[in-house]
Amino acid sequence: MAGGFWTRFLAAPGLWLLCLFALPLTLTLAMSFGYVDEFGRAAYDSPFAPGALDNYADAFDPIYLPSLVRSVTYALGTTALCLAIGYPIAYYIARFGGRRKYLLIGLLVLPFFVNYLVRTYAWVALLSDEGLVNNALIDLGVTSQGIQMINTPWAVIGGLTYGYLVFMILPVFAALERMDPAVIEAGKDLYGNKLQTFLHVTLPQTRQGILAGSVLVFLPSVGDFVSATLLGGPNTFMVGNLIQDQFFAANNWPFGAALTVIMMIFLTIWMIGYLRAAAREARPAL
Amino acid sequence: MSGGAATAQVPPKVTARARRRRGAPKSFDRPRFLRVFAALVYLFLFAPILIVVLFSFNSQKSLTVMDGLSLQWYEAFLSDPVLRESLFASLQIATVTMVIGTILGTMLAIGLVRSRARWSPGLNILMLIPLVTPEIVAGISALLIFWQLGVKLSIFTVMLAHITFSISYVAIVVRGRLATMGSEAEEAAMDLGATRLGSVRLVLLPGLWPAIVAAGLLVFALSFDDFVLSFFTTGDDVQPLPVRVWSAIRFGVSPTINATGTLMMVVSLTTIALAVMLPRLFGRRESAIKVLTGQEGG
Numbered sequence: 157m158a159g160g161f162w163t164r165f166l167a168a169p170g171l172w173l174l175c176l177f178a179l180p181l182t183l184t185l186a187m188s189f190g191y192v193d194e195f196g197r198a199a200y201d202s203p204f205a206p207g208a209l210d211n212y213a214d215a216f217d218p219i220y221l222p223s224l225v226r227s228v229t230y231a232l233g234t235t236a237l238c239l240a241i242g243y244p245i246a247y248y249i250a251r252f253g254g255r256r257k258y259l260l261i262g263l264l265v266l267p268f269f270v271n272y273l274v275r276t277y278a279w280v281a282l283l284s285d286e287g288l289v290n291n292a293l294i295d296l297g298v299t300s301q302g303i304q305m306i307n308t309p310w311a312v313i314g315g316l317t318y319g320y321l322v323f324m325i326l327p328v329f330a331a332l333e334r335m336d337p338a339v340i341e342a343g344k345d346l347y348g349n350k351l352q353t354f355l356h357v358t359l360p361q362t363r364q365g366i367l368a369g370s371v372l373v374f375l376p377s378v379g380d381f382v383s384a385t386l387l388g389g390p391n392t393f394m395v396g397n398l399i400q401d402q403f404f405a406a407n408n409w410p411f412g413a414a415l416t417v418i419m420m421i422f423l424t425i426w427m428i429g430y431l432r433a434a435a436r437e438a439r440p441a442l
Numbered sequence: 443m444s445g446g447a448a449t450a451q452v453p454p455k456v457t458a459r460a461r462r463r464r465g466a467p468k469s470f471d472r473p474r475f476l477r478v479f480a481a482l483v484y485l486f487l488f489a490p491i492l493i494v495v496l497f498s499f500n501s502q503k504s505l506t507v508m509d510g511l512s513l514q515w516y517e518a519f520l521s522d523p524v525l526r527e528s529l530f531a532s533l534q535i536a537t538v539t540m541v542i543g544t545i546l547g548t549m550l551a552i553g554l555v556r557s558r559a560r561w562s563p564g565l566n567i568l569m570l571i572p573l574v575t576p577e578i579v580a581g582i583s584a585l586l587i588f589w590q591l592g593v594k595l596s597i598f599t600v601m602l603a604h605i606t607f608s609i610s611y612v613a614i615v616v617r618g619r620l621a622t623m624g625s626e627a628e629e630a631a632m633d634l635g636a637t638r639l640g641s642v643r644l645v646l647l648p649g650l651w652p653a654i655v656a657a658g659l660l661v662f663a664l665s666f667d668d669f670v671l672s673f674f675t676t677g678d679d680v681q682p683l684p685v686r687v688w689s690a691i692r693f694g695v696s697p698t699i700n701a702t703g704t705l706m707m708v709v710s711l712t713t714i715a716l717a718v719m720l721p722r723l724f725g726r727r728e729s730a731i732k733v734l735t736g737q738e739g740g
Contacts, residue, residue: 161638163562165553169546169609170565176606177572180583187586245483248476262718267487269710271667273687274703278490281497281505281695288493291506318490371574379576382669386691396578403582403674416582420575427574 187413188212198409211414220398224418227394230309230384231377234316235324238373239366241317242324247358250332261329268322276315276386283311283387307389315383323372331365332358364437371430375423395419495707498700505695515701525686525702531597532683533709536666539604543665544658546605547612548650552642554613555620572610580607581674588675595677603675604668608661615660619653652721659717663710 189208190200201208214220249260267275282288283305290302305311339361343353381396395415402412497505501512519525554566572580584603585595593599627649631641647654669684676685683706690699 162553162556163559165549166557166559166562166565169550169553169613170568172546172609173565173568173572173606176584176587176602177580178568180587181579183586183590184579184583241483241486244476245480248480252476263484264487266711266714267491269663269667269714270491270707271669271684271687271703271710273669273684273691274494274699274706275490277687277691277695277699277703278494280691281493282490284695286506288506318486321487375574376576379578381578396576399578399582403585409586412582413586416579420579423574423576 184413184416187410188417190410190413192408192410196407211411212418214411215415215418220415223393223398224395226309226392227378227396227419228422230313230316230392230394231374233313234320234377235370235373237313237317238321238324239370242321242369243328243366246325246329246332250329251337261325264325265322272319272382273386275318276382279311279315279318280306280386306387307392309388309392311387312384312392312394315387316377316380319380319383320373320376323376324369327368327372328362328365331362331368335361364434367430367433367437371427374426378423379419491707494700494703497697498704500697500700503697505697505700515697516705518698519701519705522698525683525698528681528683528686529705531680532666535597535601535604535672535682536662538601539608539665540658540662542601543605543608543661544612544654547609547657547661548616548654550609550613551616551620552646555617556625569610569613572607573614577668577670578674581671584671585674595675597676597680597682599675599677600672600682603671604665607671608665611661611664612654612657615657616650616653619650623649655720656717659713659720663713663717666713667706667710 186200187198188211189203189205190198191207191210193199203209215224245264249257249264253260280287284290285302285304285306287306289305290299293299294302335358339357340353343357344350348356378394379396381394381400384392384394384397395418399412399415399419402408402415406412496508498515499511499513500508501510501514550565550569554562554569580603584599584606588595588599588602623646628641628645631645632638636644667684668682669688672682672685673688676682683702687699687702687706690696690702
């Protein structure tokens with residue numbers, strides 16, 4: 157009886173998520189089995205009809221496959237880079253930030269509330285062939301013609317890292333905060349040197365945060381198309397570019413939907429892997 | 443707990459400071475190396491943004507040479523009716539998203555924590571999925587449902603798409619705070635003659651208020667800045683500001699983009715500043731980060 161009262165709170169938001177999130181996702185799945193009719197319009201088809209899986213087969217065509225592979229490698233590179241940058245800084249603030257700890261974290265989070273497009277655009281101005289960095293390098297005599305930085309995979313990965321770094325910093329920081337600093341002292345008391353103490357005490361205790369951060373960076377990186385469009389070129393296009401093209405240029409919605417479903421399946425497998433790894437850790441998930 | 447008497451007796455913060463004073467070179471466990479690294483990370487994060495702001499005041503069209511200050515790019519922004527219209531559209535979308543998203547998200551949080559309905563755990567998962575779904579997937583799915591239902595794309599469809607993800611954000615933040623509050627005060631209110639709804643209004647909501655306000659403002663900022671969802675769900679006539687910025691960037695770099703970007707920064711950073719400060723005005727001294735991440739109750 158008491159439960160009934162509280163259940164009424166769920167009706168409106170539950171219905172909303174069902175109609176405007178779950179149902180649309182199902183539509184995308186349905187569309188992925190469809191085809192483009194003779195008028196160029198998208199049409200649904202039964203998943204059991206002959207040729208219903210053609211869109212999926214097309215995705216693994218040598219024309220499109222490199223984009224899919226690139227998405228995964230760029231996202232993995234981004235995750236690794238975010239960890240390499242995010243862990244030390246979170247560690248520094250958590251352990252040595254003192255009373256200014258939250259101010260320092262706040263300052264790290266601040267840039268992420270600046271529009272992602274504007275931030276990526278700033279990197280275009282910095283890295284382009286006649287950009288600020290190349291001008292400075294030429295003025296300093298490091299190089300005579302400048303270095304090609306934009307339109308390279310590194311620029312795209314760098315842009316993604318800049319875009320999603322905060323998703324690594326926050327969970328790692330939270331994990332370090334949960335850790336009792338006394339255990340580091342204990343590690344040293346047990347004659348561990350600094351590296352050993354870090355590897356055997358700090359790192360295992362923050363594994364939960366690293367896992368959460370890696371997933372939070374990886375998921376949006378795979379689907380991103382902004383960084384590859386602005387900082388890369390056709391040679392660095394990712395699955396997001398491909399999908400966006402199907403909807404706005406090629407007008408092949410069923411194929412775009414199939415690519416979306418493939419990406420979702422891949423990310424779901426990734427998510428399940430994360431959840432199982434997180435469950436193995438004794439401590440509750442973030 | 444063993445070890446030297448000095449380390450065993452002083453609290454950890456002091457030991458950290460004492461260790462720093464002693465100073466040991468070439469170690470990643472001590473701040474000296476990390477401090478330089480930290481400074482570089484802050485530089486990496488802030489330099490590009492500062493450059494955008496700086497060049498928005500440039501008196502010439504160059505994006506590499508700074509040559510005196512001027513406000514001409516802001517004038518260019520304000521005198522462009524299309525950009526002005528987009529700014530108002532984005533503000534409208536963010537406001538509606540904030541109001542509806544916060545109401546629905548708060549209801550969802552309360553329901554998920556208190557309801558014992560059998561399908562409540564399922565709804566919990568449905569609430570979490572939007573947070574881990576790449577935006578492009580949500581954008582395409584929204585586009586497909588509007589197309590299927592024959593709804594003409596406009597700023598109204600953008601609002602619907604934004605509210606969907608906002609519900610999840612708000613629910614997470616509010617639930618974090620709710621989890622730290624017991625139901626004793628509400629029961630006491632009901633013992634004193636309040637109705638159930640009365641106890642929600644008089645006891646539960648005031649307790650949740652800091653989290654609700656912070657979450658609402660967060661959602662405003664996210665909606666105002668959102669590009670991908672807007673890109674897939676907007677119509678042709680009036681487009682949200684980030685979609686306009688996207689087309690402008692693709693046409694080529696222009697100082698007006700710097701001015702537009704700076705103005706957008708002012709809007710979102712003001713919102714975030716409010717999200718940090720307003721909860722404090724409710725007479726609680728607590729960190730906004732903790733409210734937003736649901737780490738701590740009042």
